[in-house]
Amino acid sequence: MDNDKKRQIREVPMQAIESSADILVAGKRDSASLAFVILICGVATIGGFLFGFDSGVINGTVTGLQQAFNSDTAGTGFNVASMLLGCAVGAYFAGRLADLWGRKRLLLLSAVFFIISAWGSGIAGNSAEFVCYRILGGLAVGAASVMSPAYISEVAPAALRGRLVTINQIAIISGLFAAFVSNYALAQVAGSAVNSWWMGFDAWRWMFWIEIAPASLFFVSLLFIPESPRYLVLSKQTSRATQVLHQLYGEAQVQQKLADIRNSVAGDRKPRLRDLLDRHGRLRKIVWTGLGLAVFQQLVGINVVFYYGAVLWQAVGFSEADALMINIISGAVSIGACLITIALIDRIGRKPLLLVGSIGMAVTLALVAFAFTTATLDADGKLQLSHGMGLLALVAANAYVFFFNGSWGPAMWAMLGEMFPNQIRGSGLAVSGLAQWAANFAITMTFPIMLTGIGLAGAYGIYMLFAILSIAFVIYLVHETKGLELEQMQG
Numbered sequence: 132m133d134n135d136k137k138r139q140i141r142e143v144p145m146q147a148i149e150s151s152a153d154i155l156v157a158g159k160r161d162s163a164s165l166a167f168v169i170l171i172c173g174v175a176t177i178g179g180f181l182f183g184f185d186s187g188v189i190n191g192t193v194t195g196l197q198q199a200f201n202s203d204t205a206g207t208g209f210n211v212a213s214m215l216l217g218c219a220v221g222a223y224f225a226g227r228l229a230d231l232w233g234r235k236r237l238l239l240l241s242a243v244f245f246i247i248s249a250w251g252s253g254i255a256g257n258s259a260e261f262v263c264y265r266i267l268g269g270l271a272v273g274a275a276s277v278m279s280p281a282y283i284s285e286v287a288p289a290a291l292r293g294r295l296v297t298i299n300q301i302a303i304i305s306g307l308f309a310a311f312v313s314n315y316a317l318a319q320v321a322g323s324a325v326n327s328w329w330m331g332f333d334a335w336r337w338m339f340w341i342e343i344a345p346a347s348l349f350f351v352s353l354l355f356i357p358e359s360p361r362y363l364v365l366s367k368q369t370s371r372a373t374q375v376l377h378q379l380y381g382e383a384q385v386q387q388k389l390a391d392i393r394n395s396v397a398g399d400r401k402p403r404l405r406d407l408l409d410r411h412g413r414l415r416k417i418v419w420t421g422l423g424l425a426v427f428q429q430l431v432g433i434n435v436v437f438y439y440g441a442v443l444w445q446a447v448g449f450s451e452a453d454a455l456m457i458n459i460i461s462g463a464v465s466i467g468a469c470l471i472t473i474a475l476i477d478r479i480g481r482k483p484l485l486l487v488g489s490i491g492m493a494v495t496l497a498l499v500a501f502a503f504t505t506a507t508l509d510a511d512g513k514l515q516l517s518h519g520m521g522l523l524a525l526v527a528a529n530a531y532v533f534f535f536n537g538s539w540g541p542a543m544w545a546m547l548g549e550m551f552p553n554q555i556r557g558s559g560l561a562v563s564g565l566a567q568w569a570a571n572f573a574i575t576m577t578f579p580i581m582l583t584g585i586g587l588a589g590a591y592g593i594y595m596l597f598a599i600l601s602i603a604f605v606i607y608l609v610h611e612t613k614g615l616e617l618e619q620m621q622g
Contacts, residue, residue, distance in 0.1 A: 183306025191314025217269020222564025488538020
């Protein structure tokens with residue numbers, strides 16, 4: 132090596148070395164911050180898991196409820212759908228109370244309600260008692276359904292927000308899947324959901340009690356996560372907000388994030404429902420879009436599959452064990468669809484996923500409806516499908532589940548959690564959540580009536596029409612939110 136090169140090496144500025152060290156430290160700090168974000172989002176998704184479990188557990192208990200409470204078709208429908216009344220109320224008030232008490236406190240309260248509801252639903256001795264506990268569980272599900280994705284949206288970086296909220300949808304489907312597996316296993320061990328099992332209690336009661344374990348884990352885990360920094364700014368807890376932002380994004384971004392959140396808040400007053408109106412006293416367009424997203428997600432009939440799957444497949448000739456196994460397959464298909472969504476939602480956006488999902492659901496629902504038009508009645512009055520049509524219905528129904536969970540399932544919750552400006556996020560989530568669960572209740576309550584009235588073909592034909600309408604809704608009223616910071620949402 133010649134003397135000039137040696138001199139150049141000796142004269143490397145110390146500040147360059149120091150700068151490299153700073154970059155290395157910053158990189159480690161950013162990695163630690165990202166790990167922390169993923170960890171606390173993971174805790175929030177336990178709420179999604181419980182949302183799914185509590186929604187899906189009823190699937191395997193319908194026969195047990197009918198026998199234990201001697202209920203007719205309408206009574207059974209109300210026993211199944213009663214939780215959804217609580218969901219509507221819980222979703223509505225959760226958004227408002229979260230603006231007053233904080234996101235974390237609402238999630239803690241929902242965890243307590245999950246525990247009480249799981250215990251009470253299993254010990255219920257009559258329909259009235261059962262309905263009370265299910266409504267309490269509904270309050271928890273409603274609160275978790277809007278606050279878990281909202282919390283994730285408020286702590287996640289914009290570039291990862293869609294994927295992290297989609298993980299919450301995977302948690303919901305995993306909860307459904309876990310409920311289906313649990314129901315199947317208990318029914319197999321006991322011989323049937325209505326048979327006595329451990330400690331002399333019927334298997335269907337244990338199906339509810341299983342939920343106590345994840346609900347307790349949710350409560351304990353929530354004690355260790357921070358409050359949403361955006362709520363802290365709205366409630367003028369700047370010091371705490373600064374600390375949380377430091378944990379989430381690292382020191383370099385704290386002041387900029389704090390300034391962005393402050394600038395996005397319209398004035399110093401607390402959020403209120405009146406903020407949902409424009410200066411002419413009409414609902415803002417963004418609120419109509421939120422309501423449309425929430426309602427269409429239910430009007431396509433997805434929860435008929437989740438709540439009545441066992442009844443549906445038994446209605447066309449499958450045994451109880453086969454029907455419960457089909458539920459498990461549907462749950463696995465749902466998880467697979469969500470995994471694909473994680474890879475796509477922050478790349479291609481929310482709107483393309485919604486559009487593809489609407490088209491796919493319309494086609495597959497049409498195929499299911501067609502298959503059921505060929506059903507005949509056996510000597511006992513039960514529906515029967517030919518082998519070919521039974522296979523078509525089964526494949527089309529699972530394809531429908533795939534399209535839903537690859538699009539409207541996660542994308543709707545992602546958009547509701549991020550599309551509203553900071554000032555009206557709680558209020559926007561409140562009315563959208565109320566509409567979502569009200570539509571869910573209507574679909575769930577009317578399915579047993581339609582089943583005995585217009586039949587499965589008619590019911591699925593109606594859901595197909597709503598899927599077709601959702602195509603136009605997405606094209607004309609939904610606007611992309613991919614890559615935007617929450618402070619850029621103008622409404």
